[in-house]
Amino acid sequence: MAKSIMKEWTDEAHLTLLKECKRKGMTDAQIAKEIIGISNTTLYSWKKKNVKILNALKKGKDFYEAEAVFTLIDTFKGHYVDEEREEIWADGEGKLTSKHKVVTKRWIEPNMTAIIFYLKSQAGWRDKALVQVNDNEEVQIVDDI
Template sequence: MAKGKYHEWLTPEGLALLEGWARDGLTDEQIADNMGIKRPTLYEWKKRYPDISDTLKKGKEVIDRHVENALLKRALGYRYDEVTREPGTVEDEETGELKQVMVETKRVTKEVQGDTTAQIFWLKNRKPEQWRDKQDVQHSGSVNVNNPYKDLTTDELRKLIRDG
């Protein structure tokens, strides 16, 4: 690795590439590979050069927001229009010439129901106190156990087992 290779990544062009790769969903390992360095070197550069770290965070934040929005949309359900188009002919208003275009022939509004798996995932992560599988239960007071063998010695217990 050439000394000072980080300089090219601190330029506006280099930072734009890093942000784009992060926005595209590449992992740090893939980004490091694209940069021609090893992952530990990228981690070191992120610590040493705030521009690199901030740029990668900014790029990842964009795609994270898109995924969050898609998850929420899927959890709640949504409507969309399904449009059918077929080739058709229209007259150009300026020239009077006939042009081939795709003409909308049918539009149907469809509904996608909310997805319970997406809802559960969202709630477990956003409201873990109420929705996580593991619940913390506290007990106060005492538990009374009636153990008829509690006062016996080890030898007495062995004799009971042997004589059965």
């Protein structure tokens, strides 16, 4: 029975669903339990046996990770966001005349924590300088921050 379920999940519609679940950030365990109705170990076994299932999950995950990278870049560079609010207009007597949706752009400042995270994880920055002490007790900076 398990093989027939796996075969069902190799058609285009099901593979697209798997890819979209990963694009939305779902874990394999969540997909196995909530979407397919199998155990995580069964899904792991399917990925080893069926390249279509493996590729669908990988493509979705790659997209999700790329989106996370672009979000991190926006966060450390700063960016604009659209903010919506509803304005209610009234006449001179206080009677409601109309409602309007107003969209304004707001600048989000660069996030220093995101900048530091990026520099440490991608540019090789470290918190501490590497220091070497020789026999004459002289301190030499080997690699600065």
